Amino acid sequence: MARAEFWYEFASTYSYPAAMRVEALAAARGVEVVWRPFLLGPLFAQAGWRDSPFNIYPVKGRYMWRDMERICASLGLPLTRPNPFPQNSLLAARVAASLDNDLCAQFTKAVYHAEFAEGSTISDRAVLGSLLAACGLDAEAAFAAAEGAENKATLKTGVERALGLGLPGSPCLVMEDGEVFWGNDRLEQGLDWALGKR
């Protein structure tokens, strides 16, 4: 079965509709999705950014929010601007990195919904704990695993791989041949590529 890695940062706006769309698009093509949580911070630091470029460059920020409104409206997805934006995503990313692929997918979509549909604070342990419980997991045990040394190293290795792959942002689809497709609007093209369609 063809596989594609879906790389995402929880604080990233365009990753929200992408996370909600990718499974159906992949299933329709018979492509397996491997969920790869990572952190944009180290990638942004490489570019000299200590904040979201959508905050640093207000013209791009204003365009992005309007674009997100159109995208979410067309998909029937609610959209609330997180406050603050961007959200601190470290704990959510650690939890996601500790889960097996199916649970990671379920938890990831729950986090994006809480963040961008409900406006919840995803750095809040109570918020993530209730999402974990809704996934059928013991929240305290999940946090303990997420914050263990082994899992912290797993996430760190993932971020280093993202840097090595040259990911320009989030979300990205990464193919087994190393091809990278950046953006919610490239999911279809990336999944077609996974099937050998150019």
Add this chain to the structure above:
Amino acid sequence: MARAEFWYEFASTYSYPAAMRVEALAAARGVEVVWRPFLLGPLFAQAGWRDSPFNIYPVKGRYMWRDMERICASLGLPLTRPNPFPQNSLLAARVAASLDNDLCAQFTKAVYHAEFAEGSTISDRAVLGSLLAACGLDAEAAFAAAEGAENKATLKTGVERALGLGLPGSPCLVMEDGEVFWGNDRLEQGLDWALGKR
């Protein structure tokens, strides 16, 4: 007839496939395209950039060139990297701003082809002169009109309008209701919007 403005900078990479695609997409929908040459320099200056962000941020640059290779291959468009990149586009933009809409479209596509398919230097008067001649125009008369005070003011006004519209880059489609769609990959969505399709 519904209208959409196509705003573009000659040095912009993604504007090349967009300029080659926009007329057929618009004609298929019965939308009129108004060609709007402008300059990204003043927009980039607002963001603090004195070079193309694709040069300032190498990770984004590498991704963009690979993305352009895929896009141009899928459209059957030749692609050569301009040297230097970005090209100085001031003279080409002045010429384009001086032409009526149909000639502007013809000249614009010829410039993009010279720049990105043939690797020609578009700041070179001889290069632009031969493109003007191929459009059936007297090159010297066209340059004189392009570099007259009135036309320089026309281009300057256009750039100020681009700043006022909050264009985040090039290319953009701008609707009569002020909606902005940024990128070669948003042409279809923008032209659908022009028809009232949301």
